[in-house]
Amino acid sequence: MFVRSVEPGLITWETETDFVVVGGGGCGLSAAATAGAYDCDVVVVEKADSVGGKAEVATGQICGVDSPLQREKGIEDSPQAFYDDLLTQQTEESVDQYDLNETLITTVADRSGETIEWLIEEVGADLTLHTGRFEMSGHRVYRTHYPVHEDGVIPRAGKPVTDALHETALDRGVDVRTGFPSDQLLVDERTGDIVGVASKENPTAVPRRQEVHMIRADHVLLACDGFAANQELFADRFPEVATLDYWGTRENTGDAIRMAEELGLRLDEPLFDMHGPFTVPEGIYLPNELVKAGSIIVNESAERFMDCGDVPYRVMDIHIVEQEGGVGYLIFDQEIVDLFTNEELTRHQFGYILEEDPFAVTESIADLAVAHGLDEATLAGVIEAVNRAVNGDPDEVPHGRAYPHDLSPPFYSTKIKPMYVKGRQGIKVNERMQVRREDGTVIDNLYAGGNASESLEAGDPHVYIAGMDLMTALTEGHIVGEHVGSQYA
Ligand SMILES: Cc1cc2nc3c(=O)[nH]c(=O)nc-3n(C[C@H](O)[C@H](O)[C@H](O)COP(=O)(O)OP(=O)(O)OC[C@H]3O[C@@H](n4cnc5c(N)ncnc54)[C@H](O)[C@@H]3O)c2cc1C
Incomplete structure (x- = not known):
């Protein structure tokens, strides 16, 4: 009552x-x-x-x-x-x-x-x-x-x-x-x-x-x-x-x-809200800006499925939920880490995330693929296509990344999933x-x-x-x- x-x-x-x-x-x-x-x-x-x-x-x-x-x-x-x-x-x-x-x-x-x-x-x-x-x-x-x-x-x-x-x-x-x-x-x-x-x-x-x-x-x-x-x-x-x-x-x-x-x-x-994404298995909340800044997300087949540069988090989450297992793999590099570490808005929260250490840091595409059990050849093709697109080549998946640059080692990566944070x-x-x-x-x-x-x-x-x-x-x-x-x- x-x-x-x-x-x-x-x-x-x-x-x-x-x-x-x-x-x-x-x-x-x-x-x-x-x-x-x-x-x-x-x-x-x-x-x-x-x-x-x-x-x-x-x-x-x-x-x-x-x-x-x-x-x-x-x-x-x-x-x-x-x-x-x-x-x-x-x-x-x-x-x-x-x-x-x-x-x-x-x-x-x-x-x-x-x-x-x-x-x-x-x-x-x-x-x-x-x-x-x-x-x-x-x-x-x-x-x-x-x-x-x-x-x-x-x-x-x-x-x-x-x-x-x-x-x-x-x-x-x-x-x-x-x-x-x-x-x-x-x-x-x-x-x-x-x-x-x-x-x-x-x-x-x-x-x-x-x-x-x-x-x-x-x-x-x-x-x-x-x-x-x-x-x-x-x-x-x-x-x-x-x-x-x-x-x-x-x-x-x-x-x-x-x-x-x-x-x-x-x-x-x-109205409900998903947020994040969140790292798997730690469940650490990652800011949406990290995705938009220049990261890419691939699925279990190592394929891209969304434009990471133009995604309100609700839309991003729905794309991830639709993938096999409802998960994705977020991949970014040192340039993004530096960007987040130097920007006033993000440096405190990102510093906390780095301290929690949820990311695999790998020196090659081969190691990146092994870290998450992804197909190396497909992943290499995706990263090459993304980098070609930065230089103006057409890209199958739109590449509206906010800070496009060549993705290069060391790669930072983590498995991600959406979680819901609001129901009202x-x-x-x-x-x-x-x-x-x-x-x-x-x-x-x-x-x-x-x-x-x-x-x-x-x-x-x-x-x-x-x-x-x-x-x-x-x-x-x-x-x-x-x-x-x-x-x-
Ligand atoms: C990860 C995350 C990041 C977010 N980032 C942002 C952001 O950057 N900007 C933004 O605008 N929004 C953000 N939000 C959303 C924002 O935090 C909430 O929408 C906002 O705090 C809601 O304010 P509120 O006062 O309604 O609820 P709350 O701040 O949650 O306060 C409600 C309080 O009521 C208490 N309570 C519940 N039931 C009872 C009861 N029966 N009796 C007594 N007390 C009770 C709760 O314990 C709580 O302390 C974020 C949310 C999450 C989860």
Whole structure:
């Protein structure tokens, strides 16, 4: 039961607060840190033993439209340009099938630049604007921001931002409770109003020993992500990819969508995301840019099957899934390693990957073939064709590699496979992120944000813009925090 009817007057409330935030990830921390600046009591309940959620393990790219960093560099951008960039991603068929919510998209885009400014100026997050060599998918201008890291390798690229948000929230007196799942929305049985949430501490204890914490709140934000870690729900929504492995945090079991269904809220189209690719067998996440930069991918027959230079990762993953065994072999060389090691955007994450040592490093095509059990003659033919194509010869497989150059030893290679990282079907919201019922009416004091609310892609798998998810989570949290907090100014 994800929604419980209660008689508020008969309950012994453990906590009474102005605003409870369910989920201490990107969206929840942003909302809490924002509302905490006002005279507003805020409680964050986080299921995991630490805050951060998926925002912490993300690659850390955050798009922001008309941000101060863009303006400093003379880059002109606008919410309309952002919306148009999303529209151009839709295919002829998907335009008819998926209805992008222009109001929500332009609202989030409009507030995203201000959110970047707030993160830098008030939260103290050290962000920079990517203006380097790697082209960021889907953007007409540079609008991808990312956290600056201290020297050294870092596997959790979003952590500097979630840490800064967490600290700001604590400084502002927000009560952040970890190991504190909240899986029930409380509704006044007489009025139907949302009156709080129930949180069960110690979820692994036998039920009768669980302590049920009743939190009364005037405003509730559902910021507890989607349902990728809930295999049953995922298989129900996406049977076609249900056998793929999942990569990500374990807490996103779809509590928000369950609450929404029981409450009769309006839901978005379901959307899943594969990401990566991931190395086999280690399961290390490789950035999509590594593929696009000049690598090639072959299948078990040592043949190329896709243009590596022009692939949003969703499309790349589907190509790989279609190959024998659902795997491929990623091959690149020293020039790509140097490129990634020297580029500010990639050097920390790539340094971490190199330290994990998932790549076979080989000095000849023969050794490369042996390393993966591939046919040497076919592989040699593929690499020769790729290198000829760099010099202008026609290539059977298009070779839109971003930095075409002769692939030459030493070769770096690894077996790869796609894994899924996201499953969401968000709650429909208005521009203040207040949730909508099936009949379109709004519940004033119940909000949803990040992956718990409707996606800007409206479920269309063709629409992908790098950094859009974190932009959405952080900006929507900021919008909700302002809206709730300003009622206590
Ligand atoms: C490998 C990878 C790389 C990525 N890179 C990028 C990137 O570079 N740019 C980008 O824009 N996006 C990226 N993303 C996506 C992005 O990380 C997420 O979309 C974003 O973090 C979603 O924010 P959120 O606040 O909705 O969820 P989260 O940040 O996951 O926060 C949700 C929180 O809710 C908690 N929770 C769940 N259920 C409950 C409950 N019942 N009670 C209490 N707490 C609960 C969870 O533990 C979690 O802490 C990446 C994702 C992955 C997996």
